[in-house]
Amino acid sequence: MHHDVIVIGGSYAGMAATLQLVRARRSVLVIDAGERRNRFASHSHGFLGQDGVPPGEIAANARRQLEAYPTLSWLEGRAEAVTGQVDEFTVTTSDGLSHQGRRILVATGVADQLPAVEGLAERWGKAVFHCPYCHGYELGQGRIGVVATGPMSVHQAELLTDWGDVTLLVNGAVELSQEARSTLERRAVTIEEAPIGRIEGTADVVTADGRLLRFAGLFTATRTSPSSSLAEAIGCVLEETPMGVQVRTDSENKTSVTGIFACGDVARAPHSVSLAVGSGAMAGAQVHRSLLWPETIAPVQTEGGSR
Template identity: 35%
Template structure:
């Protein structure tokens, strides 16, 4: 880490996507600073899947190994802390951190992820990422053919139930209140053996994060081994919005096919840009963003 220095790129977020981008840039001999606060969204998840060569590995092990490899590139530097503000200036960007440190760069990449807004259901937070899951491609194989519930309603609940039925036929759809399914959707799900529960959920009975029963507010209970849910989320880092970056209707940073935001010099990759939240996709978009940024820097230098 260098003081009073303008880096080629500051990467905000040092998990899978940020580290992947840093490796691309390090191999391109770029001076890069990675700022990370150490709070990846999957920090409670015991195992990562569907990432070739790393299937079944602990997420923290993957990121630790990645950081060790990235750290071998001498032009990559790390700062452990929270970025709280960035401003655009004539030379690029100035980034301010919670500790009072400031850093300058020509470009910024946000690989800062999202923050899940956990519902106020007792036990939900304890089970999130362990037995309350968001993605069947990441975790569905491990709970295939088990008693499974989905917490969703309306169109999302209908489509989610169709998707998860690929992994198990022992399926329940919990709408957590009055069903918003159409009569046709209800009939289709019933015909495929999906049981629909409209009672509001009170809590989860679990053991160390592994779900055992859903408890409804009328005190009825159903036994399950896994739950799928997609709670709302917000951007983990508010800085892109303050810089003027567009956010789409899903709450994700808008990027084009080159991982560029609408603000010149600002790029984004990983979970903050896509609903397809997986380690493999985060790594892919980060690697690509690093290559794009390097090319942009080259083009700028040759235009002088």
């Protein structure tokens, strides 16, 4: 079957885009590897109408709604390669099968590079978070620790002061200028210089010198990169942002490859479920417009591309 659009990635952004397309009666194939970025979190917050709902439940309900549309096809698997050109793309999946489509929408999301701190990865999404708007309220204005990863951690520590008493755990990851120290002091942020030995309990930090610092929760500014190398392999230009690497897109969600679009965390920062859904909804509409008016499909300019 030759699809109008093949959406690679069936999480929030990919499904939001798909909804716009199937409601326009376009044939859409979604290829999903089943690795939602927030799969480690027990509840999703900050998403209007779904506040406090488990993320897996949100995703499952969204898929059920999409499956009511007859032009949807859903494949559980991994896209391994994309070849061809606009109107004649071929996507090869991990089962060795090939699928044809006129447009490609990359919604693969990103992977988080976590600080190498003992006990942190096991608590990711449970007591260690990246977004205060998603998880700050539930900490009840308790003590919050920020595990530094770089300059963005200073901004994160400042931001979090509306959610509790904040300690910036420098952990040798950032060199604080006098200006940064003064800014943190004005926001009543405690600066802890001692390296982190490990994290234990719910969110308790044991410093290298043996002290126990108890927190209601921890935050860290992860560095992100596309969760799949597929977009880069296709030829899409990537770009550096303060949060990591993402696919370069323009205001119409077009990448540097004609006929290939991208949306969600893989193409936009900052990241949250709400923002991913909004990005996906816009991308779906833009992909549909490109099918109606193919003369508008010129790709994003690549001058100054970082990759």
